[in-house]
Amino acid sequence: MATIELKNVRKRFGAHEVIHGIDLLIKEREFIAFVGPSGSGKSTLLRMIAGLEEVSEGEVLIDGAPAQDVPPSQRGLAMVFQSYALYPHMTVAENMSFSLRLAGVAKDEREKKVRAVAHILEMEPLLDRKPRQLSGGQLQRVAIGRAMVRQPKAFLLDEPLSNLDASLQAQMRLELVRLHRDLKTTMIYVTHDQLEAMTMADRIVVLNGGKVEQSGSPLELYQHPATLFVAGFIGAPRMNLLDAVVKGTSDQHLCLALSNGASVTVPAPVEELKPGEGIKLGVRPEHVALDVEGELHGEIDVLEHLGPRSYLHAGLPDGSRLVVQADGDTAVCVGDRVAFRIRAQATHLFDRAGRALTRSVAKAIAH
């Protein structure tokens, strides 16, 4: 149970900087997820916290004390690797007790701790097997068990579920959340899958190109994305992003012209926007509805039926595309020409640099 703080952390490989000055405070017992596309630096950041990568500049503080020069084994952290990294020549029990053995813990004590953890993870029958005899899910458990035996201040998990098949992933997600609740230990979880982050984390840090785009609770990120990147990354299917030009402003409203000529009126932004300025309008699929009198028209070319709902993919006359959520039993077919209406209060506005524009009317968005 520890706080971990990053202060202006930078990482360079030779002359090439990959992490650009990250500041972060991870509170005790938090389940925090680092999400981002490949190359965003999330694994590198995790490894710097673990001590497996050197920090080029900046500080890593564990419980307030600088730790960037402390060797990994002395930081009180435990890591679960993506490829499990179990010792192939040792049994499960030996894998789990290796760290205790190195620390000089007596044999009975070691066995007791290993059994206790094996019991929690329901893997007692596996203790005498070798890794090559185990399935992916079992290997995953052993890797987690090995980390748990160390009773670390924080768990570092580097895409632990990415090698499992989909149904196992779903199951393990729930187990990890439950484990977090029971162990009450900080967990730092790296993933490229925003769904994993959304379902498991207390707080999400979105990384892109070595920088933090935004950090906040899953709902915060979903409902109030601070940048275009976060808006597009969080939530599946992706938020629709349409080009718009400011037509007119008033105290209450902002009138925008979409590229196909249609007008949309949204509650006014705080910043002064001038007519003629180009911005981006973001709206999630669930906030666009089929409406005969809607301002947008398009032709459906792909239909996705998920069961409880469907997604309609439409091509708009100007070449842009729109994804719209509809009922599971929608009667729309491919090829239909339909009209859509955007729920104006639920839109997001982004300036040319990709930053979200805050609006004076911060209404809670109805779902």
Added chain:
Amino acid sequence: MNGISTTKPRRFRTAPLLAPCVAFLFLWMIIPLAMTLWFSGERYNLLVPGKSAFAGWENYRSLLTTRALWVAMGNTLFLVGLVLVITLVGGTLFSLLLDQDFPGRNICRLLVIAPFFVMPTVSALIWKNMLMNPVFGLFAWITRSCRLGTIEFFSRAPLLSIALIVGWEWTPFAVLILLPALQSLNPDLKEAARLDGAGPVALFYHLELPHLLRPISVVAMMEMIFFLSLFAEIYVTTGGGPGLASTNLAYLIFRDAMLGWDVGRASAGGVLAIVLANIVAFFFMRMVGRNLEENR
């Protein structure tokens, strides 16, 4: 409060780990090398009592003007070239054969690679006395039974006979390397080629041969280095004879050094051998260096 800290480099312990190994090799290389160079410029014969005298280029001049050296060089290059051809062609053909699926092919593979592990002196013995011996040898018996008379292998064609022996020893080495390389060819590629209508010759020429080019060059380079210093086989079979017919550079130097006790001349010869090997090594390094880049 400054947030900038420099990291401690982790090169903490490589030196003491590497040092003994590097030092050992370095000593073994530098000292003898320096000495060889030194002696090559001396008039120094162990049979002649008294100190050695500086002789400048005399040893080299004397060496390079003796017919023996050029004959030896020629023999060396001939031997290297011929055995390379034998082993590479034989190795490729045997590998192609052993790559096919037939009953007992694993045992055949073991049989084929066996000669490589036989001590070169024993190989030479077997061939000289059991097979090629004009009186007791098996080959003599065969040719006599076919009324072809006897072939005096080591008197008539000493260099060729030695090439045959070395070829027998080293073709398995080529197979050892080329066969797994061939087997590592993605079977899907072969399937696709067959579906496209490729027959076995086309398969070989367009698919297998290009795939084998890199291992073949590795084998060639490695063998070249070894063949330049062939010694044991010559020592056991012909002793360099008749005359100089089967003397290569290594044997010539050995003769000067250990039989003639002419340190100066042998050292000069040694330097020549090193120069020759370096030229070959230069090209080898380039190729292996490239391999290293690609495989890291």
Added chain:
Amino acid sequence: MKNTRPLRWGLTIAGWAVGLGMFFPILWMFLTSFKTEITAVATPPAFFFRPTFENYAAVLQRADYLAFARNSVLVSLGSTLLALALAIPAAYSMAFFPTRRTRDILLWMLSTKMLPAVGVLVPIYLLWRDLHLLDTVSGLILIDSASVLPIVVWMLLSFFREVPAVILEASRMDGASPAEELVHVLLPLCTPGIAATALLSVILCWNEAFWSLNLTTVKAATLANFTASFSSPEGLFWAKLSAASTLSIAPILVFGWLSQRQLVRGLSFGAVK
């Protein structure tokens, strides 16, 4: 895709012909070792005969044969141990703590292998003479281990590199010092590779003839010397010589067969995976 029947027959015959053809000289020597001396030199050569063990008995009772064999064993094992002792830490540091110079050091090590032995024959002989290492087992061990060291380092390096870095990182997270990493994780995982490397080293040292022939005479002479000294035997003890030769090559042959797949990796410098 299965070969057609006639093709299969053809391949089988060709394959076995090649295999038996290549193996024949060894086989012939092996057979001769079980013949009596007279049978051994009979013309026409005897393919069928009553085997006898008298040659092996005679050879194994000869003290000097045993001395040669003992020297071969000592030199091979000694050189291998020395080479491994030097190479394991070196390969470890190059595999897991590589620096910019690592590649150059590796290539330099290989280049020492390119040095033709004959080029340094004279100085080594003189040095050994002055250091009283001529005709000693330790003298041979020093030279053989230096000859074999680059290959040993190379093979160990390639085996060490096959260990996934994450496993060593996991052990670091578990609290292992570099020494503990080596002993508890790396060496157990690489045991087959180390064994293959050791076998190759033994094979190369056992078969080594150039230095044995030049640096030893009586006390430290190896089986290479022994067999070389019979370059022109009188026919009368050919059977015994065959027995002695078979004994000399048999263990190495077996080692070679056992470790052939691992050997390829080390010998092919990564050109073959």
